[in-house]
Amino acid sequence: MNILIVEDDADFVEEIKSRVNALCRDPQYTVAENFESAKSLIESDFFDFIFLDLRLPTNTGSMDSDPQHGRNLLDISISHAPGTPVFMLTGSSAEQFLPEMMALSHQVDIWGHGKELSMIGFQPKHRINNLDEKIKPYLEAFDSVCEVEINANFELDIATSRLIRIFVASAGGVYCNVSRISGGLSDASVYKLQVNDGAGVRIHNSIAKIGLPSNIQDEVERHDRFISRLEPHATPRKVAMLVYGAKKTSGVFYSLAAASELNGFSFVEQNSIAIIDRLKSILLRWTDSAPQCRTTIRDIRRSFIDEESFQSVAGLIEHDWVERFEATSIQVKWGCVHGDLHGLNVLVSPDQIPVLIDYGDVGERPLSTDPITYELSVFFHPEGPYQQSDWPSDNTARNWGKPDFVDTECPSPDFFNNCRTWAEAVSVGKRERAAVAYSYLVRQLKYPGCDTRRINALLDGVKRLFDSA
Template sequence: MRCLLVEDEPARVAAILPELKRVFGDHAVEVAEDRDTAVARVSERAFDLIVLDQRIPSAPGQLDPDVVHGRAVLEQVRQVAPDTVVYFLTALPMGDEYVDELVAQGQLCDVFGDRKPTPLVRRFQKSTLTPFFEAVEQLAATARITDQIEINTRGAGIKLRDDEARLVRCFGRLQSGLCVDVEVLNDGLSGARVLKAEVKNSNGEVRMSAVGKIGPHDAILGEMKRYEQEVVRLPAGTYAPQLPPPLARVVGRRGAFYRLLEGYDHSMFEVLRISDNDAAVCANALRECESTWARKPSVKQGSILELVKLLVWEDRLPAIHSLIDDIDWRAYEAREIAVNMCTRHGDLHGENARANATHHVMLLDYGSVDPLPSAIDAVTLELSPFFHPHGYRDMLRWRPGDGTIDWFDLNAFAKLSTIPNFIASARKWAHAEAFGDREVLACAYIYVLRQLQFPKTDRDLAREMLSGIVSRGLKM
């Protein structure tokens, strides 16, 4: 738990701070005596409670106390941590219109996951502190229950940020749990993290298995919108049901949690490790799963560079291109092609698809769902075992010095691998729904190019594969 006291009068701090420390803990209460210091603290970390005096100075050492400075702190809270509880502690008359309006708005939020909406703004008078201390005690007691929920990494040493841990604990409390076992499934480029979370009760029983996506507030809202508009169109059982209610924001981050359907215990990567044939069956199941999205594609004509920018952040392209200057990527990316556009997952690597014992599949992580070239998911699925950190690079026999890879030649590429049936199934899916061969090849180019932004990518493999793709693509 953590509390921030924004107050510049030493006598008032002396009267309030000991009680706040008693309630929250000696090292869990911070003091800011001016606007600038308070704004910086609010931007840096999450607080369970902010106690705010309106009339404070603008900066350290300044003798310009004014209510506008305290209100500026509240505006910063609204910008970076709008679901934070703020208690105004004021000597101003109770008829202060500014605070009157805030209190009248009656904003409520389930801040701590107890399913009891808490008022986000309350006002107390400095002249009578007893009601203030009582309210602080009640809020801290609620926050303490959430804070005491254990996060168990099973010895993996997973390091969660404070805001991530708070969101996981809130989810655990929403599900009436005392412990949450966590496993990292994926760390995204956008700063998002995908976790498997098992909520346990006091008997050690699993109450809920879920997949959680924790990331920047706007990114999570975007994912939730994609989920509501596109993911729910897929057949029941092929995606994870979203678990209500939504969690409160913690600083600038938010969490979305989805129920992990029972029995979907293996990622596609794990299926591949066990059986090439089973993985091929799962690839066909994924194709069937996404058939709803593919039924009515629209044709788009444009340059390959335009397609690249749909999946690779433009500001990263110069650094990526600098790694392949010995390849004629400029001429290839300038080529105009036609592609079938439809809704696609956008990041269908082997960790984002899970399978059960009967080879039914379920999609996870919906942050990249968008209108994209129809072949991109099949190509991503095929190539991800060789590039994703959780994949199996040794399933491809190619080694540095072996020369250029002609990926488009299915027979030749499959012979390089230990998973030819899986590759054949994914490739068949790509060609079946693409506008033509050039779309399939371009999707492979985009996927491999995108991998070059990751530091752990096998760059020798990526360069030789891109060399073969570009060489063939310029002849089509």
């Protein structure tokens, strides 16, 4: 357990340590004696528990001890480590702050052991003998979570491992195999979890998405608003959202019916027809009810890449038609889409049933977004099967969106033909498909190491498709 003790009295620090040592299995201590050092540590380091004396000096050697400094540190903790419990060490001089600090506290199940604890605790310093009883439930709950064993062939950061352990413990598990599912190029990470109980029985096949609280909250809201409209078998069932116990990191956890090593990229060169047909089928509730509307290509592009980011990469586009192109109004089918349907966001069960994961981009856009994203992700996703391929040539790329794009050198004719016919089926026409492909391609320019030659060749094909309408 990583413990921060914010206290300028060395004897009192030792008193806290001796009491924690008697209750906690493996405590690791960091001591801050003043406001500035504590502020720096809270902002930069990871702690599972914070002891905070309210009356502190601003710096070492300063003679300005004041309970306001500790009160300010509490606000910093809530801001930079909202998932970390803080135990206030109070004296009579801090009484003025007690009502407002108590109002900030709330009861939550921090470490998934089924019992709620206060996120802000209080202990008068002159009654230190009562500290053991108050902190014992926290330390026991944390030690219980640490009994969960994680097996991963890569390094997990401490916040991620904490959240995974909390989830496993809350589900009644003791052992978890963790494998990484690439989160693409987003800020959050996606993992596959296989959770076993004490008898070695598999009790969960799960997907975890872990990231900043704002990103996870956004994903959960999109799930509840849009994903819930789909058939239950189209997506995993949401089982938990964890926002405590890991400083400023949160996670949402979904339950899979069955584990599988297959994904949407696994079928690019074989059986793509069946997978694409099933993807079309599970998205019918979104596509069937979508109306048509009028919008500009610029507004479509802004749904993929914002104006500031676009302007920073616009110089990489080798075409002079972009400004006129973006100003054009077109007819589109506008409805709910996944928004980031690359191959790794499509998990495929052993009986070849696709399941959609990662809902951070779910929302309303042109309906051809999903088939076009799936198709082009084979070139631009970090694990896309054709990221390093010499196909298509520049000349072939200029036929994108047309049957001629699939030439004699095409490595997967069925895949590209069926992605095109899927996009044709859900779009108004060629101009919508061109606008969506344009938006997807220019977004790729913001990622370091993107293949600008390929992007510009495909953009030429996009414009030719648009002009053919």
